[in-house]
Amino acid sequence: MLTSLARWIDRNILELGREMRLSYLPPLMVYMAYGISGLTGIVGTFFVKEYLGLSAAFLAALGFWAGIPWALKMPMGHLVDLLWRWKSWLICVGAGLLAASLSIMAALIGHRDEMTAIMSAEAWYILSVLLAPIGYVIQDTVADAMTVEAVPRVDERGRPFDDRTRKLMHTTMQTLGRVAIIGGGVLVALINLYLFRGVEGRPQSEIVGIYQQVYLMALVIPAVSVMGIAVAALIKRRDRRRLRAQGYSVEQIRAMTSVHGEEGGAAKPNWWILGGSLLFALFTLTVGLGRFPYSEEIVFAGSLGIVGFLLVRLTNELEPSARATLVGTATVIFMFRAVPGPGPGQTWWMIDELKFDQEFLSVLSLIGSSLTLAGMFIFRRFMAERSIVYVVGFLTLMGVVLSVPIVSMYYGLHEWTARMTGGVVDARFIALVDTALESPLGQISMIPMLAWIANSAPANLKATFFAVMASFTNLALSLSQLGTKYLNQIFIVTREMRDPATGMVQTPADYSDLGMLLITQLVISLALPFAAILFAKMTRFQSA
Secondary structure, three states: HHHHHHHHHHHHHHHHHOOEEEEEEHHHHHHHHHHHHHHHHHHHHHHHHHOOOOOOHHHHHHHHHHHHHOOOOOHHHHHHHHHHHHHHHHHHHHHHHHHHHHHHHHHHHHHHHHHHHOOOOOHHHHHHHHHHHHHHHHHHHHHHHHHHHHHOOOOOOOOOOOOOHHHHHHHHHHHHHHHHHHHHHHHHHHHHHHOOOOOOOHHHHHHHHHHHHHHHHHHHHHHHHHHHHHHHHHHHHHHHHHHHHHOOOHHHHHHHHHHEEEEEEOOOHHHHHHHHHHHHHHHHHHHHOOOOOOOHHHHHHHHHHHHHHHHHHHHOOOOOHHHHHHHHHHHHHHHHHOOOOOOOHHHHHHHHOOOOOHHHHHHHHHHHHHHHHHHHHHHHHHHHHHHHHHHHHHHHHHHHHHHHHHHHOOOOHHHHHHOOOOOOOHHHHHHHHHHHHHHHHOOOOOOHHHHHHHHHHHHHHHHHHHHHHHHHHHHHHHHHHHHHHHHHHOOEEEOOEEEOOOOEEEEEOOOOOHHHHHHHHHHHHHHHHHHHHHHHHHOOOOOO
16 A cells, blocks of 8 residues: 555656756746736735726626737747747846736835826726736746757757657646646745735734735746746756767757757748737727727637637648647637636625635635645646546536535535534635645646647747647637626626725625526536537547
8 A cells, every 4th residue: 555655656746856857947937937926816806806896797808808918829929939049038028017017006005096196096907907918928928938948859968869758858847837837826825824814803004015015025926037037048058068068069069959950940930920910919909999899709709710710820730630639629628718707706705705804715725726736746647648638528527516515605505514513614614625626626637738739849830839729728718708707797796895985885795696607607617618528529620
């Protein structure tokens, strides 16, 4: 028994540590910066709830617009391929946008009167929300390209690695990338738990001070990502110096260390991608700023058409079998990620009715991040040995099962369990257990797909392929936000809003429609992914 456990730990956890290479560190630092971005999540939730008069439907629509920059990963990825030598500067541009977004929120919380003299608090919040994803998408695109560069083509003596070894290294790199993101989430949860300990009963002015402190601390996010590119430059210089000492020429060293040194050299401009992406950007800005009716729907339909067209053009670079695999895989992932969420009303209900405060939400975040990190190791072999269709089907079923307790609590499950157990199994107990069970399943659905792209895409178009699939699947998140908006327009959920000056109730809380919203969302979350799985199984397309 102990021997089997030790063997399992060695195979699934220690082995990953042994496969870690110093060259993996730079992209992992950028990914960790993205993980740390969750530092402001709990603060943002409470700030919006307590100080901004934005409805659940409006926040879902805002989430749609905030997701649009992620669809621009396609031109960004191609731009990285074209500007490969100068891609590090893009990290700095992204860092600047992130710093601006965080500084706006810190100033809005700490100097509200001065900020609202220029624009309304809601307008500043919207600007901050829209700046952040632009910065993150730039950095994430470069980080994806850096993961390909981080996997060496030759060993310390300049001997090429075989295909099987490189495939394992790509899988390890993608797994560690998700580990870095989740590890950043664990760190964030610990910080939030420390800051919000004993928050109940504190004066509101002190809580607002904590909110501002969190946003100022979050300025470390752009700093970490910039440090990543500095480390990458040092590692590359070390590797070239070592190979030069072994007698290799400058041309040989360039061929050994440059990703674009294989299969035809540097990428050439794909004017279909560049032109289509420019059309996409102009189309989105025109519709968004023009305040057209159904602007979100128009942008989504147009974006999907443009991205789909560019995807077809790009997949011409693949063999027919690889093309069919890519289409089938992308469809399954798209529908899985397109499932709408319940919206902010569920969190508001937990805060108001279940009395979940900042400290308890920090505990849930810590449990969720920690067990998700554990799940990366627990399910490592599961991801490597199962198809994406199997992984998505498993995640869908488990997600539905683990959503049932939350829906049941709306109808009083926690009250019944508390009576039956003398108050032990209450709402917080159920939320803790549900989070503990659900968390290990997070973040694993994309790893097999990312590893497949890293190993199978043409060498001089790695970043483009990463970005193309990210654009397509991130459009699914935009569709998810649209679905969330529709659900919140059909089932109206409002939280209590009070006048900051007088304390008078301006909008009463109304969660009477939340139950049907949660049930409808649960049914959709089961139907959409399995429809895509049936498509992949019953057509000529297949899944990786």
